[in-house]
Amino acid sequence: MNICQILLSTGEGGLEKHVREMSISLNKAGHTVSVIADPQFLNTLPEQIQRFPVNACLSRNNPLLWLSVLYFIHRSKADIVHAQANKATAVLNKCRHFHSAKTVGTLHNIKSRVKDYAKLDQAIAVSNTLRSQLNIANAVAVYNGIATPTVKAINLYEDFGLNPDLPTFCAVGRLVETKGFDLLLKAIDGLHLNLLIIGEGKERPHLQKQIQALSRNTHCRLTGYRPDVSSLMQACDGVLISSRREGFSYVCSEALLLKIPILSTDVPVANEVLDNTLIVPIADTNAFRQRLESLLANPARWQNLMQDAIALAHTSMTMEAMTEKTVSVYQTLIEN
Known part of the structure; x- marks a missing residue:
């Protein structure tokens, strides 16, 4: 044609x-x-x-x-x-x-x-x-x-000065209000974990101020734009999606093709393919925090909840x- x-x-x-x-x-x-x-x-x-x-x-x-x-x-x-x-x-x-x-x-x-x-x-x-x-x-x-992601080994702890004894998560997207990274930082404040926010945008100064005010237990880095997003995602223990709105989340589909656990707000396409346990209300930082704590307590269950969505992604995304x-x-x- x-x-x-x-x-x-x-x-x-x-x-x-x-x-x-x-x-x-x-x-x-x-x-x-x-x-x-x-x-x-x-x-x-x-x-x-x-x-x-x-x-x-x-x-x-x-x-x-x-x-x-x-x-x-x-x-x-x-x-x-x-x-x-x-x-x-x-x-x-x-x-x-x-x-x-x-x-x-x-x-x-x-x-x-x-x-x-x-x-x-x-x-x-x-x-x-x-x-x-x-x-x-x-x-x-x-x-x-999306094309099948290609990845290479990355040592996140050396590259970003993270605590190797803590679980490490990433959030990916332009640093804009729509992506809800400000809400994510509020939700994880005080939790014992590492977080990489991968992307660039106008909200960087505001987010950097939030990061500086985080509890000592919570380690977060703004990576800026990275051409190796798939490799960074693959090296993490999970992907966190905090968007206020989406038409289709490429981050969700890429994480699924990489078989990485996801916790997401109630936005497409996550809310159409993920188990309901992995979806929380938009802008509800308390719900996001509580659900993340529950999943962190049982990583094997989290991975099990992902299996149907992973299978669907490999046939439809x-x-x-x-x-x-x-x-x-x-x-x-x-x-x-």
């Missing part, structure tokens, strides 16, 4: 990661792939993917943006045009009567406005929670997939599974 992806965001996060990896995977599967996106994103794609630059900073209602997108849809000669997230979906809707390709839109995060997805030929949600929010007949859930399910959606549209 000839597939055109549309991405109208700027910056670098889970959405950009998804579109990049999906485009590469579709290309490797033998499909012709083009991407309409901001030049900064297009520069991260391999040469075999056709690239069409637009100014993604323009408003979704700006005629210059959607006319540029329409022009490149025609240039791509696509069988399928796939809009990623709300802005791209809104712009694709403005173009849908002026080309013959089948249209798909993917919802990546909880949004207050999702009516544009119902106007396309097909809607995809990256979790069952988001599919329920769409509440339309033409919506399916396809979990985000790999790059191969995501690509296969997405291609199936495309093929059904073309056949119909």
Whole structure:
């Protein structure tokens, strides 16, 4: 098939990661792939993917943006045009009567406005929670997939000056309010453990002040951005997810593929695949603390509670599974 992806965001996060990896995977599967996106994103794609630059900073209602997108849809000669997230979906809707390709839109995060997805030929949600929010007949859930993580041995205690006699956990993500790292620090204060917070962002100064005020029993380090996140996760005893909201937690799926124990707040996709014992209410630091203490007292039970989710991840959250399910959606549209 000839597939055109549309991405109208700027910056670098889970959405950009998804579109990049999906485009590469579709290309490797033998499909012709083009991407309409901001030049900064297009520069991260391999040469075999056709690239069409637009100014993604323009408003979704700006005629210059959607006319540029329409022009490149025609240039791509696509069988399928796939809009990623709300802005791209809104712009694709403005173009849908002026080309013959089948249209798909993917919802990546909880949004207050999702009516544009119902106007396309097909809607995809990256979790069952988001599919329920769409509440339309033409919506399916396809979990985000990731490549099999590669890891190398790391000595966390030497590299970060941690106490080797304590259990070590990690939390991963951009240092922003949404990820709830401030809540996590409050929940673990006083517990005998090590914590690595892996990521970078505007909340670093605030989090550093919290860390300096922690009890002597609790050891925490901000690692900053790390290209070896999988290796760090693999070296830890567990992964803690404290998010206030998520559309799909890549951290959860990566931890599952690495077979690492997880404790998470009630956010997708953790709340769809993990045992209920491993899910705590959002922003309830007392509940998070108590559940973590209970799991620390019985690590074997914690690992046992993970087994069903780990098995599901290996069949539904790999790059191969995501690509296969997405291609199936495309093929059904073309056949119909």
